[in-house]
Structure formats: structure tokens, C-alpha cells
């Protein structure tokens with residue numbers, strides 16, 4: 001008999017015990033054979049324990065659910081190894097439910113090392129370490145006493161991620177991916193299924209998204225044909241893919257912004273702030289005295305401050321056009337609805353360039369954004385900090401708007417524009 005069936009039978013025996021004392025002798029024998037039953041004798045009752053913070057911990061465990069879980073074979077003491085070694089019940093004080101859960105979850109690593117190693121590097125683990133009670137430990141996503149195998153099973157209603165990121169799940173569910181997932185669509189004849197949250201973000205090594213470009217190769221892994229599809233109508237598509245987020249064109253309803261991210265030119269990565277939140281707030285307070293967002297002069301001062309404190313002159317701002325809200329990043333629509341007209345971005349006062357933010361990474365990798373005045377894109381004061389980002393249709397460098405018109409008119413002659421543009425950038429970079 002499978003262990004599940006044994007436990008099932010024993011549970012039945014416990015229930016019968018009250019009405020049929022005759023089975024007791026036989027049951028006592030089996031009880032020794034199955035130590036879990038000993039635990040369940042008390043823990044199938046509705047007991048609870050008072051915690052230090054006044055909360056109540058329910059001690060009730062659903063034996064039947066446990067019996068049909070993957071962990072039936074390791075038994076209660078597979079995870080509660082300490083219980084048989086001490087007098088039990090121990091009456092040991094427990095501070096809070098959360099503290100107990102965080103401590104108990106350490107045990108999972110003994111048998112699931114890979115997942116634990118991955119999880120340790122995640123933003124979730126980082127937040128748990130910082131004392132954030134809303135970030136998940138293993139059992140927040142999997143449960144503890146009724147874990148089922150995930151092999152071949154489809155996430156129901158976006159679980160587990162939707163339990164905490166419901167707004168994003170709703171956007172995702174209506175997106176081309178969410179719909180393809182429920183309808184079982186594949187990428188043209190290929191056996192590639194539409195992604196669930198964990199296919200793009202991973203399940204355990206979930207990283208903060210300050211450097212959002214790192215997800216692009218994941219898109220391209222499934223969408224090999226996309227590169228070619230863009231090159232057919234978009235000049236210098238590779239450059240556009242670097243400066244424009246995928247969702248900017250593929251979530252056509254989204255509000256857009258230009259984000260200027262602090263970036264280390266030499267290392268080629270976003271600058272990770274080593275200062276505490278309070279210190280950053282202090283610098284910002286000193287710089288943005290009127291509290292209405294960074295204007296060009298304030299941005300210039302901020303950059304000076306950052307340069308001095310980071311003792312580096314390699315720090316620049318890197319511009320990227322992206323969607324303003326992380327929820328919108330998940331509203332991907334069919335490519336027939338994607339933005340393709342150049343005027344959407346390349347004209348005076350294009351809507352896409354009205355919102356400007358500046359971002360610095362927090363020590364945990366999440367990005368902190370601050371409002372800036374759109375003038376920072378064109379003002380000669382901040383131009384050096386803004387570096388090589390060319391705000392199309394902006395008033396900064398009219399010559400490039402002219403180049404753009406030429407590019408639009410002549411189409412194939414665009415390489416000339418690129419050549420001149422490249423020379424300008426090289427000159428500029430050598431100078432600064």
C-alpha cells in the first residue's frame with residue numbers, strides 16, 4: 001500500500017475510535033508504525049497557541065490534505081525535526097506567526113537546495129531579510145502542509161504570484177500572452193507556449209527590474225522572428241530596441257515616460273546606490289529645494305553630488321523611453337495594434353516625451369524614480385549629464401531633427417544620418 005493510503009486508513013481509524021473502541025487495539029499497533037498519526041492525534045483537533053504579540057496560532061493540521069501531498073513520504077518530522085528531540089508540547093514562546101514561518105522555512109533548503117540557492121538571490125529574499133513582512137518565503141507561495149507537485153499543472157488564476165501582485169495579474173490575463181495561455185496558442189507551429197509570470201521572471205531567482213533590458217533576451221528566446229519583423233520597417237531597429245522598451249509600442253494604451261537612469265559608463269551597468277534611502281532623500285532635499293521635480297540646474301547639481309560621493313566621473317544618465325507603470329508593461333497587445341508611426345515619437349511635443357523621470361537604484365536593486373522637468377532633455381545646462389540621449393523632436397539639437405526628416409524622406413539614405421550621428425556621439429564622448 002502507498003503511504004498515503006496507509007495514513008488515510010489510519011485517519012479513518014482515528015475517527016472511528018470514538019464510536020468503536022473495538023478497533024483501538026489494532027489501531028494502537030499501527031500507530032507505532034506511523035509516527036505522523038501520533039502528531040495528528042493532537043493536531044487534528046482545533047487547538048491554538050497564544051503568541052507573544054497576542055496573536056493566536058492555529059495548531060490544526062488537515063491530515064487528509066497532508067496525506068495526499070508530496071511530503072507524505074517524509075512525514076511530519078521531515079520538516080519538524082526538532083519536535084521528537086524535545087519534550088513536546090514544549091511551551092516555548094513564539095514571538096509572531098511571521099517569525100516562526102521565516103525560521104521554519106529554512107528547513108526546505110535541506111532537500112531543495114537548487115530552489116533555495118536561486119531564491120536566496122531574489123528580490124523577495126532580500127526583502128524578507130530587510131524585515132518586509134509582505135514578501136514571500138517558500139510557504140507563502142507553496143503552502144506548508146498540502147504541497148502538490150507542480151509538474152504538468154496549470155497555475156490557477158495566476159497563483160501564486162497573483163496573491164500579492166493582483167493588479168499585474170489582471171493586466172497580464174487580458175494581454176496577448178494571458179489569452180494565448182488560456183487558449184493554448186503556440187507560436188506559429190512551434191511548440192512554444194505563451195509565458196506565465198515565472199517564465200519571464202523565473203520562479204525563484206526573481207530579480208528587481210531596475211535594469212529592465214535584461215528581460216529582452218527572454219522575449220527574443222521565444223520570438224526569434226521579431227528582430228527581422230522590426231528591421232523591415234524601422235530604421236536602425238537595434239538602436240530603437242535599446243532605447244525604447246518593448247511595451248512602449250506593444251502596449252499601445254500605456255502612458256509613457258522618458259526615464260534617465262544613473263549609469264556607469266565604464267562598467268556598463270546601472271549605478272547601484274550605496275547610500276541609504278535617508279541619505280538619498282537628503283541629497284534630493286538639498287538639490288530640489290522647491291520640491292517640484294528636478295529642473296535642469298537641479299539635475300546638474302544632483303549629478304555633481306553623485307559624482308563627488310561616488311568618487312567617479314563615469315556616471316552619466318542613460319535615457320530610455322518606457323511605460324510609466326509596471327502594470328502597463330503587462331498589457332501587451334497583438335502586433336497589429338503596435339505603434340509604428342514615426343510621428344508618435346518624432347515630432348515636436350510628442351506625448352511620449354512630456355513625462356521625464358530620473359532614477360537611481362536602491363541597494364536591493366529596485367529602482368527609485370524622481371520626477372524631473374521635461375526641460376532637462378533639451379537644456380544646455382543638463383545636456384552633458386543627459387549624455388547621448390537624443391530626444392527626438394525635442395528642441396535641443398535642431399540639426400538632428402533635420403537629419404531625421406531627411407531619413408524619413410529618403411528612407412534608404414538613413415545610414416548617412418547614422419554616420420553623422422555616430423561621429424557626433426564619438427566627439428561628444430571623447431570630450432566628456
Ligand code: HEC
Pocket residue numbers: 036039040043057058059060061063066071074075076077078079080100101102104105139140143144145
Ligand atoms: C514540508 C515541510 C513540512 C512538513 C512535512 C510538515 N510541516 Fe508543519 N510546518 C511547516 C512550516 C514551514 C511551518 C510554518 C508555518 C508556515 O510557514 O506556513 C509549519 C507549521 C506547523 C505548525 C504550526 C501551526 C501552523 O500551521 O503554522 C504545526 C502545528 C505543524 N506545522 C504541524 C505539522 C504536522 C502535524 C505535520 C505532519 C502531519 C507537519 N507539520 C508536516 C513545514 C512542514
Ligand code: HEC
Pocket residue numbers: 035036038039040041042043047048049050059076077080083084088089090091092
Ligand atoms: C499530546 C498532544 C501532542 C502531540 C502528540 C504532538 N503535539 Fe505538537 N503541539 C501540541 C500542543 C498542545 C502545542 C502547543 C504548545 C504550546 O502551547 O507551547 C503543540 C505545538 C506544536 C507546534 C508549534 C510550534 C511549537 O513548538 O509550539 C508544532 C510545529 C508541532 N506541535 C508539531 C508536532 C509534531 C510534528 C508532532 C509529532 C511528532 C506533534 N506536534 C505531536 C500537542 C501535541
Ligand code: HEC
Pocket residue numbers: 108109112115116119124136137138139141142150159160161198203204
Ligand atoms: C514567489 C513564489 C515562490 C517562492 C517564494 C518559492 N517558490 Fe518554489 N515555485 C514557484 C513556482 C511558480 C514554481 C513552478 C515553476 C515552474 O512551473 O516553472 C515553483 C516550483 C518549485 C519546485 C518544483 C521544481 C521546480 O523548480 O520547478 C520546488 C521543489 C520548489 N518550488 C521549492 C521551493 C522552495 C524550497 C522555496 C524556498 C526556498 C520556494 N520554492 C520558494 C514559486 C515560488
Ligand code: HEC
Pocket residue numbers: 070071073074078079104105107108109110111112138139142143144147148149150151
Ligand atoms: C526531508 C526532505 C524535504 C524537506 C525538508 C522538504 N521537502 Fe519538498 N519535497 C521532498 C520530496 C521527497 C518531494 C517529492 C519528490 C520531488 O518532487 O522532488 C518534495 C516535493 C516538493 C515540491 C513539489 C515539486 C514538484 O515536483 O513540483 C515542492 C513545491 C516542495 N517539495 C516544496 C517544499 C517546501 C516549500 C519545503 C519547506 C517548507 C519543503 N519542500 C521541504 C522533500 C523535502
Ligand code: HEC
Pocket residue numbers: 123124127132134135136137140141160161162163164165197198201202203206207208209210365366367
Ligand atoms: C506573499 C506575497 C508575494 C508573492 C506571492 C509574490 N510576490 Fe513578488 N513581491 C512582493 C513584494 C512585497 C515585493 C516588493 C514590493 C513591490 O515591488 O511590489 C515584490 C517584488 C517583486 C518584483 C520586483 C519589483 C521591483 O520593484 O523591481 C518582481 C519582479 C516580483 N515581485 C515578481 C513576482 C512573481 C513573478 C511572483 C510569482 C512567482 C511573485 N512576485 C510572488 C510580494 C510577493
Ligand code: HEC
Pocket residue numbers: 158161162165168169170172177195196197198200201209210212215245322323326329330
Ligand atoms: C512576457 C514576459 C512577462 C510576463 C509573462 C510577466 N512579466 Fe512582469 N515584467 C515584465 C517586464 C518586461 C517588466 C519590466 C517593465 C518595465 O519597467 O520596463 C515587468 C515588470 C514586473 C514587475 C515590476 C517591476 C518594477 O519595475 O516595478 C513586477 C512586480 C512583475 N513584472 C510581476 C509579474 C507578475 C506577477 C506576472 C504574472 C501575473 C508577470 N510579471 C508576468 C515581463 C513579464
Ligand code: HEC
Pocket residue numbers: 216219220223225226229230232233234240241244245246247248249250335336338339340
Ligand atoms: C518602435 C515600436 C516597437 C518596439 C520598440 C518593439 N516593437 Fe515589436 N513590433 C512593432 C510593430 C509595429 C510590429 C508589427 C510589424 C509587422 O507586422 O510588420 C511588431 C512586431 C512584433 C512581433 C511579431 C513579429 C512576428 O514575427 O510577426 C513580436 C513578437 C514583437 N514585435 C516583439 C517585440 C519585442 C520582444 C520587443 C522588444 C525587444 C519589441 N517588439 C519592440 C513595434 C515595436
Ligand code: HEC
Pocket residue numbers: 176177180185186187188192193194195199200215216218219220221222223246247250332333334335336
Ligand atoms: C515562453 C515563450 C514566450 C516569451 C518568453 C515571450 N513570449 Fe510573447 N508570445 C508567446 C506566444 C506563444 C504568443 C502567442 C502567439 C500567437 O497567438 O500568435 C506570444 C505573443 C506575443 C505578441 C503578439 C504577437 C503577434 O503577432 O500579435 C507580442 C507583441 C509579444 N508576444 C511580445 C513579447 C514580449 C515583449 C516579451 C518579453 C517581455 C515576450 N513576448 C515574451 C511566447 C512568448
Ligand code: HEC
Pocket residue numbers: 233234235236239240243244248249319321339340341342343344345346352388389390391392404407408414417418421
Ligand atoms: C515609440 C517611439 C519611437 C517610434 C515609434 C520611432 N522612434 Fe525613432 N527613435 C526613438 C527614440 C527614443 C530615439 C532616440 C534614441 C537615443 O538617442 O538613444 C530614436 C531615434 C531615431 C533616429 C536617430 C538616431 C539614430 O542613431 O538612428 C532615427 C533616424 C529614427 N529614430 C527614425 C525613426 C523612424 C524612421 C521611425 C518610423 C519608421 C521611428 N524612428 C519610430 C523613438 C521612436
